[in-house]
Amino acid sequence: MSNLITRAKDSIYQVLRGLKTVAVHSLRIPTTKEYPDTMPPLPPHFRGRLALNVNPETNEHLCISCRQCERVCPDKCIEITAHKSPETNKLELIDFKIDHGLCMFCGLCTEVCPTDCIINTNDFEMADYSREALVYDIRKLTLTQGESSHYFAAKEIALPKPKPTKPAVTVTPATSTVKPAEAKTESKPAEVKTESKPEEAKTESKPAEVKTESKPAEAKTESKPEEAKTESKPEEAKTESKPEEVKTEAKLEETDIKSTDNDIK
Amino acid sequence: MLANSAELFKFTRLTLIWLTIIFGSVWGACFVVGVLIPTLLLHLGENEIFALLAQICQYLTPVIAILVFIPINAMFMVLVERRGLALFTVRMGPNRVGPDGLLQTAADAVKLLFKEDIIPTGADAWLFTLAPIIFFAPSIFGSIPLLAAITGNNDLFAITNLPTGIFFIIAASSVPVVGIVMGGWASNNKYSLVGGLRSAAQAISYEIPLVLSLVTICYLNQSLNVVEIASRQTGGFLNWNIFGGGALNGLDKYFNALINGSSNANDILQAYYPSNQWILTVIAIAGLVVSTIIAFFMYITAACAEVNRIPFDLPEAESELVSGYNTEYSGIKFAIFFLAEFTNLFIVSSIATIMFLGAGNNPIPQFLIDYLFKNVTFIPQTINAITQALSPLINQIHLINPITFWSVVWMIVKTYSLVFFAVLVRGTLPRFKIDQLMDFGWKRLIPLSLLVFFIVIFAKGVINTNV
Amino acid sequence: MSTNLDTTNLKTDEMIINMGPQHPATHGVLRLILKLDGEIVRHVEPVIGHLHRAQEWQGQNRTLFQYQALIDRVDYLSGMFTSLAFAHACEQIDGCQIPPRAQYLRALVCEMNRISSHLLWLGTFLIDLGALFGFPFYPFREREKLLDLFEEIAGQRMMFNYIRIGGVQRDPKQSWFEKVRKFTAEFPDRINEYEAIVTQNPIVLKRTKGVGILDKSVAMDYGVTGPSIRGSGINYDLRKTRPYGIYPELNFEIPLGQNQGDTWDRYMCRILEMRQSNNLINQCLDKMPEGEILGKKQIAGLRIKAGEGFAAIESPRGVLGCYVISNGSDKAYRIRWRNPSFCNLAVLPSLLIGRPISDIMAIFGSIDVILPDVDR
Numbered sequence A: 001m002s003n004l005i006t007r008a009k010d011s012i013y014q015v016l017r018g019l020k021t022v023a024v025h026s027l028r029i030p031t032t033k034e035y036p037d038t039m040p041p042l043p044p045h046f047r048g049r050l051a052l053n054v055n056p057e058t059n060e061h062l063c064i065s066c067r068q069c070e071r072v073c074p075d076k077c078i079e080i081t082a083h084k085s086p087e088t089n090k091l092e093l094i095d096f097k098i099d100h101g102l103c104m105f106c107g108l109c110t111e112v113c114p115t116d117c118i119i120n121t122n123d124f125e126m127a128d129y130s131r132e133a134l135v136y137d138i139r140k141l142t143l144t145q146g147e148s149s150h151y152f153a154a155k156e157i158a159l160p161k162p163k164p165t166k167p168a169v170t171v172t173p174a175t176s177t178v179k180p181a182e183a184k185t186e187s188k189p190a191e192v193k194t195e196s197k198p199e200e201a202k203t204e205s206k207p208a209e210v211k212t213e214s215k216p217a218e219a220k221t222e223s224k225p226e227e228a229k230t231e232s233k234p235e236e237a238k239t240e241s242k243p244e245e246v247k248t249e250a251k252l253e254e255t256d257i258k259s260t261d262n263d264i265k
Numbered sequence B: 001m002l003a004n005s006a007e008l009f010k011f012t013r014l015t016l017i018w019l020t021i022i023f024g025s026v027w028g029a030c031f032v033v034g035v036l037i038p039t040l041l042l043h044l045g046e047n048e049i050f051a052l053l054a055q056i057c058q059y060l061t062p063v064i065a066i067l068v069f070i071p072i073n074a075m076f077m078v079l080v081e082r083r084g085l086a087l088f089t090v091r092m093g094p095n096r097v098g099p100d101g102l103l104q105t106a107a108d109a110v111k112l113l114f115k116e117d118i119i120p121t122g123a124d125a126w127l128f129t130l131a132p133i134i135f136f137a138p139s140i141f142g143s144i145p146l147l148a149a150i151t152g153n154n155d156l157f158a159i160t161n162l163p164t165g166i167f168f169i170i171a172a173s174s175v176p177v178v179g180i181v182m183g184g185w186a187s188n189n190k191y192s193l194v195g196g197l198r199s200a201a202q203a204i205s206y207e208i209p210l211v212l213s214l215v216t217i218c219y220l221n222q223s224l225n226v227v228e229i230a231s232r233q234t235g236g237f238l239n240w241n242i243f244g245g246g247a248l249n250g251l252d253k254y255f256n257a258l259i260n261g262s263s264n265a266n267d268i269l270q271a272y273y274p275s276n277q278w279i280l281t282v283i284a285i286a287g288l289v290v291s292t293i294i295a296f297f298m299y300i301t302a303a304c305a306e307v308n309r310i311p312f313d314l315p316e317a318e319s320e321l322v323s324g325y326n327t328e329y330s331g332i333k334f335a336i337f338f339l340a341e342f343t344n345l346f347i348v349s350s351i352a353t354i355m356f357l358g359a360g361n362n363p364i365p366q367f368l369i370d371y372l373f374k375n376v377t378f379i380p381q382t383i384n385a386i387t388q389a390l391s392p393l394i395n396q397i398h399l400i401n402p403i404t405f406w407s408v409v410w411m412i413v414k415t416y417s418l419v420f421f422a423v424l425v426r427g428t429l430p431r432f433k434i435d436q437l438m439d440f441g442w443k444r445l446i447p448l449s450l451l452v453f454f455i456v457i458f459a460k461g462v463i464n465t466n467v
Numbered sequence C: 001m002s003t004n005l006d007t008t009n010l011k012t013d014e015m016i017i018n019m020g021p022q023h024p025a026t027h028g029v030l031r032l033i034l035k036l037d038g039e040i041v042r043h044v045e046p047v048i049g050h051l052h053r054a055q056e057w058q059g060q061n062r063t064l065f066q067y068q069a070l071i072d073r074v075d076y077l078s079g080m081f082t083s084l085a086f087a088h089a090c091e092q093i094d095g096c097q098i099p100p101r102a103q104y105l106r107a108l109v110c111e112m113n114r115i116s117s118h119l120l121w122l123g124t125f126l127i128d129l130g131a132l133f134g135f136p137f138y139p140f141r142e143r144e145k146l147l148d149l150f151e152e153i154a155g156q157r158m159m160f161n162y163i164r165i166g167g168v169q170r171d172p173k174q175s176w177f178e179k180v181r182k183f184t185a186e187f188p189d190r191i192n193e194y195e196a197i198v199t200q201n202p203i204v205l206k207r208t209k210g211v212g213i214l215d216k217s218v219a220m221d222y223g224v225t226g227p228s229i230r231g232s233g234i235n236y237d238l239r240k241t242r243p244y245g246i247y248p249e250l251n252f253e254i255p256l257g258q259n260q261g262d263t264w265d266r267y268m269c270r271i272l273e274m275r276q277s278n279n280l281i282n283q284c285l286d287k288m289p290e291g292e293i294l295g296k297k298q299i300a301g302l303r304i305k306a307g308e309g310f311a312a313i314e315s316p317r318g319v320l321g322c323y324v325i326s327n328g329s330d331k332a333y334r335i336r337w338r339n340p341s342f343c344n345l346a347v348l349p350s351l352l353i354g355r356p357i358s359d360i361m362a363i364f365g366s367i368d369v370i371l372p373d374v375d376r
């Protein structure tokens, strides 16, 4: 009997101790991070969405199309389209696709990249309505100059040396430095940043697209081959563009991307 | 220390807003049905039919009050539980829908109502549909007698003042288990079946200590009428049933006399606790007080088991039986189960308040208030003035009754404190095992409640013979 | 307290229940086919394989470098340990030197991982016992802090890919070490809080004391390892019995179960182990040497010499073994995992027979099985 009473007393004491511990917790500050309102502080090495760097100083694309990342990827979710430029005999990047629906964010591709071109950004909000939308092409992958320099600084990567010899056919030829910059700024909205939705980006890039009448959405779904420009294959477009038509070239690129989008479909 | 004051403040604000909403709407409904419509009807003419209609309306008031109260209150309680648990687990809880998550449970309710109502293949469709209703209905008609006690025997609710109130409530509260067993069986799901059977076993074994602890109080108060039991506890916490059911009445009077400097203080003490055989008296009173306190905690424990709260939520043990008897329920039927569960929690808390914690009476003794505010005359004066000014409203239109008002306020405070305590328990304790539950019920609670009952009988007898 | 009632005349049909794979408390996708007599379990048959991902086969079809990124998934709650076992096996074949700093970092992150794994276990164990709404949030809060720390050095919260063949991937900053120190400083208080709520709670005691007694001989027969066997009083911890890495240089003790090896003992063992690990983290931080962190260059075509090697380490769930045969190419010829959860799960039926349903979860929770580790 006395044993029973001591046990009951002990039990009650222990329960009360537990209740007290729990009750005192109500005076602590909640640990909840109110995510959409406040972004969690992510460390620089967080392995989020993949992106391609440009040289923070000269704004040239860092990828040398060595296909190391494509080869190392365990999921085979990188697809690089490059061709050998007939003039300089150098590899030239045409398109770079990463299927983020397949990627497991292991970061191996970023480790093997010789030029620190492909990196993991801190962006993780990539939800979309279709699987196709998770396949990012070069335009969506390439970072702006500012973002690149941010990541170079945050990840403490040594800044790249500018490319020693500039290939003759790239978008930044020796013709004029002003015009390509213009083209770049115009096409900037298309390089999807963390905040802007793909649809918005499409509509924003519309003004730059003088030749195509079709709405972006339509372009995605049907993109009629009436327009000679859209029809043209990427390689042709690249090769036929003359250095003096820098602007049209930039436009061309956009239509190219539309058509390649269409190809995926 | 109070690092979390922001969240605590939000929680308090939310509680106050919801309480205003609940009692505002209940009061509005009561006013319309119980006062406004009858008055209008009587003004229409001296017709007999109108008079009859007016009478029916007045009789319907308690039902309307409960029908308005239950759904809104359940929503509020779910919100309190979620926010309360969030407080205890260093989270924030639902705070997106409406300001501070005020409307979260309203949104949930709407969602549940619009969900597809699924009747699984092989289920007994009739019983499956009937089960939530049988589970829910007793909480409506079972809580009616409480209204009289909660409202301080307001005229409108006088009809609910049953002479055998507590008996009726207990009888009603044992019906829901039929609904659970029914639902568990009709679902054609083994988990549900086990849940339903567990619930039956649990309800049967815990009804006994529950009733015995209430019977103790009824015996002490010589009444089954909740209004009477409530009215016997007026005047400070020393008169509450949890402290011996009136055994400390004399102490209360003695302190009153002492504080007021009255010369007959010792006479009062003498009258209540005669000094011949004082050892016996003291022992009896101490036994009484301890017994009733034990009875209170026994009631709380058994009530937790009755309404399937942690640590006795075996019929719906998530980790074992998926969700127990309501595994197969969805949509509005699940909503009814949910509603009934929280309503039952509220009802058992209010029974505890009425039976043990002095119902709607002020816990602070009146003489203490008088003494402390002796020099502050303007407060009673203003209160008097307001009452005077409102008296035509009170007397003629029955707009608001100060007795009812204060009674309801204290009831709310006490009942929701108990509910909040249940939330705290839910945040701390794991659940029993079914055989341990049975052990605890039959081998611990029932003998203890019988013991308490006998101690109370003897102690009361000793006191009565001595006085 | 079992009744002595003669129920032979009341014999009714046995009920077959499929517990899982979508049961809320089977820690993933375990399926238990239970034969119940009333609430008493008469027969148990665990059905596994719902989470089979062919981890061994994948290892044979990926380069070593690629496979390093995949092995965290073998046991996703303790990714550091699977990486470590694989790295140890490969280093054994290759004979490459591991820099001391890398060794210490490995021990450090492994012990952190052990704590985080045990914390998750603690939360889910209490959920299994029925404390669904309050307590489990506390261990998860601390686990969150650890995962944040992992995120900073490894890049992700659970799929670390941090321990590599020949060392570790990244050298943490000084600020990171300070954060770890801050964590270890306040962690013992947190454990005290857990213990105040759980350890002596009468309901927990009732549900765990004398429940699921794992006999020493049975445990050894089935090859149970980890805290589950130490709860039964067998001192078997590879960190002591077959020390690897820098564990010989660290000062620690192996907590053992005090009673007969019931659920409560296993619980207590893990709690003490968390305190122990906290201690070990502090020691690692104190002794952390400077220097290199990688003994082998991490390139896409990472190769090791031909040969075979087996490494076993003490993971939070028990002995985790990895067997690698290499033919000198960049792919392993054969990889075989010895997973602790698989062996620990095997003992489950013998513990469950004759117990009521409610004990299933308590016992199953206490042997700490995670299903990806079972199915690989």
Ligand code: SF4
Pocket (backbone or CB within 6 Å): A050, A072, A073, A074, A075, A076, A077, A078, A098, A102, A103, A104, A105, A106, A107, A108, A109, A110
């Ligand atoms: S992160 Fe891994 S899976 Fe994703 S693209 Fe790079 S290598 Fe492939």
Ligand code: SF4
Pocket (backbone or CB within 6 Å): A062, A063, A064, A065, A066, A067, A068, A069, A070, A080, A112, A113, A114, A115, A116, A117, A118
């Ligand atoms: S490894 Fe780097 S440089 Fe090479 S193709 Fe990939 S992104 Fe371009």
